[in-house]
Amino acid sequence: MAAAIELIGITKRFPGVVANDSVDLVVEEGEIHAICGENGAGKSTLMKILYGMLQPDEGVMKVEGKEVKFASPLDAIAAGIGMVHQHFMLADQLTVLENVILGAEPTRPGGLIDFDSAEEHFRRVAESYGLTVDPNDLVEDLEVGERQRVEIIKVLYRGARILILDEPTAVLVPHEVEELFRNMRELKEQGATILFIDHKLDEVLEIADTITVLRDGRTVATVKPDEVTAHDLAELMVGSDLPTPETTESTVRDEVALEVTDLTVTDEDGTRALVHSVSFDVHKGEVLGIAGVEGNGQAELIDALIGVTPPASGRIVLDGTDITRLSVRQRRELGLGYIPQDRHREGLLLPSPIWENAALGHQTRRPFAKGIWIDRVGARARTEEIIAEFDVRTPGVDTPAHALSGGNQQKLIVGREMVAEPVVLIAGHPTRGIDVGAQAAVWDDIREARRAGMATLLVSADLDELIGLSDRIMVMLRGRLVATLDPATVTPRELGAYMTGANTEEGAA
Amino acid sequence: MTTAPTWKRIVLAVAAPVAAVLVAMLLSSVVLLIVGSNPLRAFADMFEHASRLETMVDILNRATPLYISGIAAAVGFRMGLFNIGVEGQYLLAAIVAAHLGAQVALPPVLHIPFILLVAMVVGAAYAGFAGVLKVTRGINEVISTIMLNAIAISGLVAFLVNRWQSGGAVVGGVGRVGTEPIPASGRIPNLNPLVELFTREIRQGKTLTGVLIIAVIVGVVFHLLLNRTRFGFDLRASGINPFAAQVGGVPPKRMVVMAMVISGIFAGLVGMSEIMNLGFFPANPIQGLGFTGIAVALLGRNRAVGAAVAALLFAFLDVSSGVLQFSGAASREIVVIMQGIIILAAVIAYEIARRAREREEAAAAAEAMVGERGEAA
Numbered sequence: 001m002a003a004a005i006e007l008i009g010i011t012k013r014f015p016g017v018v019a020n021d022s023v024d025l026v027v028e029e030g031e032i033h034a035i036c037g038e039n040g041a042g043k044s045t046l047m048k049i050l051y052g053m054l055q056p057d058e059g060v061m062k063v064e065g066k067e068v069k070f071a072s073p074l075d076a077i078a079a080g081i082g083m084v085h086q087h088f089m090l091a092d093q094l095t096v097l098e099n100v101i102l103g104a105e106p107t108r109p110g111g112l113i114d115f116d117s118a119e120e121h122f123r124r125v126a127e128s129y130g131l132t133v134d135p136n137d138l139v140e141d142l143e144v145g146e147r148q149r150v151e152i153i154k155v156l157y158r159g160a161r162i163l164i165l166d167e168p169t170a171v172l173v174p175h176e177v178e179e180l181f182r183n184m185r186e187l188k189e190q191g192a193t194i195l196f197i198d199h200k201l202d203e204v205l206e207i208a209d210t211i212t213v214l215r216d217g218r219t220v221a222t223v224k225p226d227e228v229t230a231h232d233l234a235e236l237m238v239g240s241d242l243p244t245p246e247t248t249e250s251t252v253r254d255e256v257a258l259e260v261t262d263l264t265v266t267d268e269d270g271t272r273a274l275v276h277s278v279s280f281d282v283h284k285g286e287v288l289g290i291a292g293v294e295g296n297g298q299a300e301l302i303d304a305l306i307g308v309t310p311p312a313s314g315r316i317v318l319d320g321t322d323i324t325r326l327s328v329r330q331r332r333e334l335g336l337g338y339i340p341q342d343r344h345r346e347g348l349l350l351p352s353p354i355w356e357n358a359a360l361g362h363q364t365r366r367p368f369a370k371g372i373w374i375d376r377v378g379a380r381a382r383t384e385e386i387i388a389e390f391d392v393r394t395p396g397v398d399t400p401a402h403a404l405s406g407g408n409q410q411k412l413i414v415g416r417e418m419v420a421e422p423v424v425l426i427a428g429h430p431t432r433g434i435d436v437g438a439q440a441a442v443w444d445d446i447r448e449a450r451r452a453g454m455a456t457l458l459v460s461a462d463l464d465e466l467i468g469l470s471d472r473i474m475v476m477l478r479g480r481l482v483a484t485l486d487p488a489t490v491t492p493r494e495l496g497a498y499m500t501g502a503n504t505e506e507g508a509a
Numbered sequence: 510m511t512t513a514p515t516w517k518r519i520v521l522a523v524a525a526p527v528a529a530v531l532v533a534m535l536l537s538s539v540v541l542l543i544v545g546s547n548p549l550r551a552f553a554d555m556f557e558h559a560s561r562l563e564t565m566v567d568i569l570n571r572a573t574p575l576y577i578s579g580i581a582a583a584v585g586f587r588m589g590l591f592n593i594g595v596e597g598q599y600l601l602a603a604i605v606a607a608h609l610g611a612q613v614a615l616p617p618v619l620h621i622p623f624i625l626l627v628a629m630v631v632g633a634a635y636a637g638f639a640g641v642l643k644v645t646r647g648i649n650e651v652i653s654t655i656m657l658n659a660i661a662i663s664g665l666v667a668f669l670v671n672r673w674q675s676g677g678a679v680v681g682g683v684g685r686v687g688t689e690p691i692p693a694s695g696r697i698p699n700l701n702p703l704v705e706l707f708t709r710e711i712r713q714g715k716t717l718t719g720v721l722i723i724a725v726i727v728g729v730v731f732h733l734l735l736n737r738t739r740f741g742f743d744l745r746a747s748g749i750n751p752f753a754a755q756v757g758g759v760p761p762k763r764m765v766v767m768a769m770v771i772s773g774i775f776a777g778l779v780g781m782s783e784i785m786n787l788g789f790f791p792a793n794p795i796q797g798l799g800f801t802g803i804a805v806a807l808l809g810r811n812r813a814v815g816a817a818v819a820a821l822l823f824a825f826l827d828v829s830s831g832v833l834q835f836s837g838a839a840s841r842e843i844v845v846i847m848q849g850i851i852i853l854a855a856v857i858a859y860e861i862a863r864r865a866r867e868r869e870e871a872a873a874a875a876e877a878m879v880g881e882r883g884e885a886a
Contacts, residue, residue, distance in 0.1 A: 308756060327758070327760060329758030340753075340756060346752045346753050346755075346756050348750070349746055349750050349753055350749070350750070352749060360746060360753060361756070363743065363746075363757070364739060364758065374737055374738060395873040399870055399873065399874055400867075402870075403870040403873065403874035405874070
């Protein structure tokens with residue numbers, strides 16, 4: 001019997017990055033196949049290729065033995081592949097049934113929607129896979145787990161036999177995860193093939209029949225869950241090769257630059273704590289690394305530190321000044337620098353010229369401003385300096401930011417923060433998605449500023465980066481700082497284990 | 510080295526609206542042919558008419574409020590806000606300013622600024638209300654300004670016109686009802702003497718509105734405010750990428766309210782040319798300037814100079830509709846069709862120009878990268 005999916009040598013390049021580098025993958029019919037890997041390992045790109053959202057530059061895709069080329073998701077759906085996205089794509093104001101048939105409505109002669117046959121088909125699909133949802137409920141009344149089931153039914157309703165689930169457990173609470181796993185087993189029994197992305201290792205080991213690990217865009221291993229432990233998987237995910245950056249002499253000084261005490265951040269409703277009573281301090285000349293699997297409160301911690309979301313409780317002191325109640329602008333003027341984790345969303349004004357991007361965040365200060373006016377001459381001159389000093393490759397200061405490559409955009413952002421000589425730099429995934437050369441440049445920049453006394457809070461999912469740059473590493477798990485580790489002695493494997501909760505400080509001690 | 514791309518950018522920027530107008534003329538010709546009119550004669554009549562001094566005065570008079578209205582809309586657009594409420598804001602501002610302006614006795618140097626100030630404050634307050642609703646209650650400004658238009662036009666203005674009505678005056682041989690007349694000290698004098706220094710005498714009793722000067726000042730202030738001040742930088746940044754602006758220290762809520770307030774300040778001045786011309790707020794004022802202003806902003810790409818060209822073009826078309834009717838060359842409604850086609854053609858042309866520009870820029874950036882690598886090797 002031919003495999004449900006076979007990928008041979010799939011390669012996908014983006015300007016400056018190879019997202020998938022000759023990936024091979026075989027998914028047998030009727031199995032639950034997990035894809036694991038760190039952020040940026042190429043999982044999402046691979047899934048998008050499988051679902052026809054991206055086209056590979058090289059390689060062959062076979063579905064049930066036949067070679068296929070998908071120009072769009074429509075082709076993938078026609079081939080029996082369905083995808084359940086991490087972020088649900090449902091219309092809240094419509095019923096479950098209306099959502100499921102949306103875009104594939106059965107019609108009666110005359111163009112009216114045939115709700116009766118739709119509901120019959122819906123019940124047939126739902127019952128045969130053991131998925132219980134009332135088709136007449138409004139989606140806005142459903143729990144997250146139920147919404148996910150609607151998404152799965154939506155895909156099955158269109159005749160999918162192969163399901164791609166993109167981090168399905170990321171949004172669920174534990175009992176919903178159990179329910180999902182029950183559904184997944186039922187689907188498997190009915191002959192469906194499931195491919196899912198996850199990086200919670202215990203979950204993967206529990207549900208998967210086969211596990212494929214991706215790292216740096218390559219498949220590094222395909223294993224069976226009974227052959228490996230969570231430790232082994234963590235090691236495969238992060239790689240056992242030690243980081244390239246040499247451990248340099250400590251530049252940590254006695255003065256505390258950033259002091260955070262009992263900081264708690266809740267979600268918008270104020271019900272759930274996303275950052276739970278976190279305390280730490282960063283000294284001048286120190287790089288404090290925050291490790292953690294994405295979604296464990298790092299983004300919320302950053303937002304609270306830079307002042308975008310007010311904390312529910314706690315205290316933030318920057319260089320002796322209590323900044324807990326200050327605005328973003330006041331914090332920045334006091335010397336808080338920020339390299340955002342998503343440069344397109346938070347870092348740049350893409351259609352604006354580079355000199356305006358260099359001014360962003362510093363537009364109240366010299367040389368970018370003079371009184372109430374923007375100093376165009378001063379701003380351009382400073383931008384020229386940034387371009388030269390940080391090696392931003394651009395035709396000029398008037399080129400719009402969107403024309404630059406990702407690495408050059410990042411160098412621009414790093415440069416504009418560094419020339420302001422911040423007291424504390426908050427760096428969120430500062431080298432994510434940029435090429436090796438730009439990555440090394442960014443690392444050098446941070447190290448140099450550290451020597452000059454800058455304190456850095458480095459939030460990253462790249463373990464090499466964390467171990468190579470940090471003077472101290474704290475691990476964030478479910479909104480808490482659960483361990484403090486010494487980068488000189490910790491291995492990526494140990495770190496990975498702490499991050500996934502497979503290891504705890506008490507257990508290790 | 511950078512001169513070639515800059516030159517190309519200017520060509521692209523000018524080419525798009527010119528192409529839009531040409532396409533609109535072409536398509537309008539087709540419409541004219543279908544209804545049995547001679548497009549060549551219609552266009553000839555329009556241009557011939559527009560070349561007369563008196564018609565030019567008409568065009569400028571019409572363009573003045575359109576331009577201010579376009580700038581009011583443009584302030585919102587640059588911030589990513591859609592202020593549809595200029596219509597209600599200017600009518601409310603104009604009637605309050607006309608009424609209060611008639612109640613006070615001041616020397617001209619104070620009286621005129623007083624009236625302008627009242628109009629700006631009322632416009633700002635009414636628009637700012639929509640901004641406050643947006644940031645405190647999450648109400649989309651499109652919805653709230655539409656509602657506020659209804660309240661202002663059919664409610665407040667209708668009520669106030671009735672209450673403050675006190676006779677009006679005979680203007681151009683027609684008796685018009687309206688608010689109490691503003692004393693001469695509160696009226697901006699017309700520009701006829703100034704124009705006549707350079708040209709012949711303006712006849713047919715036409716006067717060129719002095720508010721034209723206000724419109725020019727509005728354009729200059731708008732340009733400087735947006736492009737040269739820190740505030741303008743914050744506003745544009747918020748419009749382009751609110752998240753990046755926020756982490757860059759721009760308070761998002763305050764910017765929304767401020768942008769609406771400034772839009773309202775400009776909106777308040779839209780009605781000035783009518784009350785300065787008549788000397789009172791009439792019971793049947795010119796309406797629709799707020800909506801046409803949105804089209805002016807769109808065609809003028811939310812830029813000071815672009816909006817001026819767009820306002821003049823729309824004013825030319827409006828004024829021409831009369832002559833078409835009069836000369837019998839075509840029905841006056843063809844002008845409305847042309848305005849619509851120009852907008853559609855402009856949107857398409859701008860998009861094509863934007864793509865061409867981005868290709869150009871991406872190619873230049875790629876060249877810069879390769880060039881540097883070549884040197885390094």
